[in-house]
Amino acid sequence: MGKKQIGLICLTAVMMGSILAGCSGNNGNTANSGNTTASNEPGVATEEKVDKVSFSYFNAAAGKDVNTNETTIGKIYEEQTGVNWKMEHLVGDENTKIGTFIASNDFPDVIVPGETIDKLVDAGAFIPLNDLIEEHGQNIKRVYEPYFNLMKDENGNINFLPFSANVGEFMPEPNITQGAFWIQRRVLKEAGYPTIKTYDQYLNLIRDYVAKHPDEDLTGYLALTSQDQFFAFTNPPMHLAGYPNDGGTIIDMETHQAMDYGDDVNSTKRYLQELNKLNDEGIFDKSSFVDTKDQYIAKLASGKVLGFFDYKWQAADGMNSLREAAVASGNHDLDYMALPIVFDENIKDQYIDPPSFVSNRGIGITVSAKDPVRIIQFFDNLLTDENQVLNQWGIKGETFEVNEEGRFHRTEEQIVKANEKAFQQSFGFTYFNYSWPMYGGGSSFPDGNSVGPGTQPEVAQMSYTEGDKELLEAYNIESFSQLFSTPDERPWYPAWSIPIPQGSEAQVFEQKRNDLQRKYFPQLVLAAPADFEKVWTEYYTEFNKLDVKALEDVISAGVAKKVEILAGQ
Numbered sequence: 001m002g003k004k005q006i007g008l009i010c011l012t013a014v015m016m017g018s019i020l021a022g023c024s025g026n027n028g029n030t031a032n033s034g035n036t037t038a039s040n041e042p043g044v045a046t047e048e049k050v051d052k053v054s055f056s057y058f059n060a061a062a063g064k065d066v067n068t069n070e071t072t073i074g075k076i077y078e079e080q081t082g083v084n085w086k087m088e089h090l091v092g093d094e095n096t097k098i099g100t101f102i103a104s105n106d107f108p109d110v111i112v113p114g115e116t117i118d119k120l121v122d123a124g125a126f127i128p129l130n131d132l133i134e135e136h137g138q139n140i141k142r143v144y145e146p147y148f149n150l151m152k153d154e155n156g157n158i159n160f161l162p163f164s165a166n167v168g169e170f171m172p173e174p175n176i177t178q179g180a181f182w183i184q185r186r187v188l189k190e191a192g193y194p195t196i197k198t199y200d201q202y203l204n205l206i207r208d209y210v211a212k213h214p215d216e217d218l219t220g221y222l223a224l225t226s227q228d229q230f231f232a233f234t235n236p237p238m239h240l241a242g243y244p245n246d247g248g249t250i251i252d253m254e255t256h257q258a259m260d261y262g263d264d265v266n267s268t269k270r271y272l273q274e275l276n277k278l279n280d281e282g283i284f285d286k287s288s289f290v291d292t293k294d295q296y297i298a299k300l301a302s303g304k305v306l307g308f309f310d311y312k313w314q315a316a317d318g319m320n321s322l323r324e325a326a327v328a329s330g331n332h333d334l335d336y337m338a339l340p341i342v343f344d345e346n347i348k349d350q351y352i353d354p355p356s357f358v359s360n361r362g363i364g365i366t367v368s369a370k371d372p373v374r375i376i377q378f379f380d381n382l383l384t385d386e387n388q389v390l391n392q393w394g395i396k397g398e399t400f401e402v403n404e405e406g407r408f409h410r411t412e413e414q415i416v417k418a419n420e421k422a423f424q425q426s427f428g429f430t431y432f433n434y435s436w437p438m439y440g441g442g443s444s445f446p447d448g449n450s451v452g453p454g455t456q457p458e459v460a461q462m463s464y465t466e467g468d469k470e471l472l473e474a475y476n477i478e479s480f481s482q483l484f485s486t487p488d489e490r491p492w493y494p495a496w497s498i499p500i501p502q503g504s505e506a507q508v509f510e511q512k513r514n515d516l517q518r519k520y521f522p523q524l525v526l527a528a529p530a531d532f533e534k535v536w537t538e539y540y541t542e543f544n545k546l547d548v549k550a551l552e553d554v555i556s557a558g559v560a561k562k563v564e565i566l567a568g569q
Contacts, residue, residue, distance in 0.1 A: 054084040056108035059435055063089035073390055073428030083378045107366035112435045118502045121159050126364035128157035132376040139383035143167055149565045150359045160364035164440030170355045171442050171450045174460035174479035177312045179245055179351055180338035184306050193474040199240055202341045206307045210283055220283030222308045226293045234517055236309045237267035242347040247496025249555050258555035262513055263543045269536055272524045276532050279525050289522040303334040332467025340484040354487035358497040379437045388439050391432045392452050408449045409458040491566045498558030505550035512546050
């Protein structure tokens with residue numbers, strides 16, 4: 001994937017602690033569009049002033065509503081630009097909420113949609129950003145220009161800004177923050193820290209532990225299947241087969257053809273049949289198919305669940321509760337470890353994401369926006385090095401430090417503080433480290449520091465507890481991601497970001513497939529083992545009545561387009 005080096009924009013000022021204000025002459029930084037014009041001295045304003053303004057921001061994800069100027073980061077941005085955001089988050093069903101906006105033709109100033117983004121684009125809810133970017137988006141152009149051809153619709157319009165673009169040299173994460181099969185450390189400890197690679201080995205390890213502890217009311221394996229998170233249950237087959245998260249399809253590395261694996265007997269059927277056996281043995285939690293996400297998180301936090309598959313960012317609340325308890329007690333037996341589980345020994349795991357660009361999610365300015373120019377200027381102001389430091393690292397001397405070599409790091413106290421939910425909310429990390437235009441995961445600054453603290457080796461090492469170090473030593477690794485294979489280059493990644501036209505045969509297939517899997521997958525897991533083949537045949541027959549080729553053709557074409565565009569950078 002093409003890499004774009006970012007210019008050195010006042011990074012020296014960041015090192016000197018001037019993160020509280022924009023730098024002068026910073027590649028089109030629009031600090032003069034806000035409350036005051038930034039000066040060369042941090043926190044000192046010129047006489048030129050503009051009115052403060054509040055814009056409305058709707059995020060189609062759950063969260064706590066807030067005025068951003070009530071947070072530390074948001075207050076700094078208000079000082080830089082004069083802009084405050086009234087952030088509203090989704091309550092209830094996304095389609096219903098977005099449908100109400102569309103029906104009334106009355107929208108918040110900006111919207112961060114989820115799966116309804118195509119509905120908003122088709123309804124003309126977003127204004128094209130091309131001219132605004134050209135006139136007011138110097139930093140936007142610097143960060144996103146290599147991807148403009150992926151961002152444009154069939155009319156050449158850029159309707160929204162994706163959340164992240166790769167900037168600088170790619171830096172892999174030292175710890176696992178995406179998908180994995182997770183297992184409690186006590187299971188590994190009791191077994192003598194064995195090397196676990198295959199699905200059978202993983203499940204047998206859980207079986208053995210449950211058998212040895214019959215009176216502890218343990219859950220051997222738990223799954224997340226709630227409506228919006230059902231992919232956490234359908235995605236494991238592709239990971240077990242040695243592919244990354246490309247969504248409902250796997251992409252052939254040579255031909256670049258997409259294949260929907262929903263009816264694949266070597267991956268999906270094999271995965272479900274093993275869960276069927278677990279259920280018959282009383283080791284699978286049947287409530288997985290009726291629990292809400294909150295109930296799922298509570299079960300993880302209880303310390304009774306031995307293993308599960310999920311993406312770290314989705315299960316984090318439950319896992320973090322256990323980790324906080326472990327840090328307090330010094331006993332990490334109930335904490336989890338990520339394992340790169342595959343079907344067979346000869347399969348190379350691909351859990352770690354390669355460099356990627358997600359073009360079908362982002363933030364858009366709506367037709368109801370009161371001042372699109374000022375909004376795009378705010379977005380552009382976010383995309384300076386110093387403000388990306390602010391969003392991800394915070395303030396020097398408060399939430400991070402800089403050593404004599406210019407390396408960013410955090411003290412133990414700062415690491416603990418930065419992981420506290422209440423502090424993340426009050427400081428603004430909760431609201432600004434995603435769902436805005438930003439440097440993407442794995443990006444780096446010109447001086448070699450990681451944009452994200454999670455990918456900075458110094459922070460990872462400082463974050464490790466004595467329990468972590470014991471585990472790392474047992475497996476002879478320096479970081480947890482070293483158990484996982486280096487990702488192969490996939491210029492199209494992730495394929496799930498390739499747009500599926502609304503109302504197309506591909507979109508109809510996708511919806512029918514999802515409905516079919518929600519109907520049959522619980523039956524396949526909960527059926528008596530003697531009935532599994534019968535239920536699979538029913539599902540397989542119904543699946544193959546659907547027009548799977550329609551989706552595969554769209555994804556294959558999208559993959560080819562991304563490969564061609566990025567190869568030309």
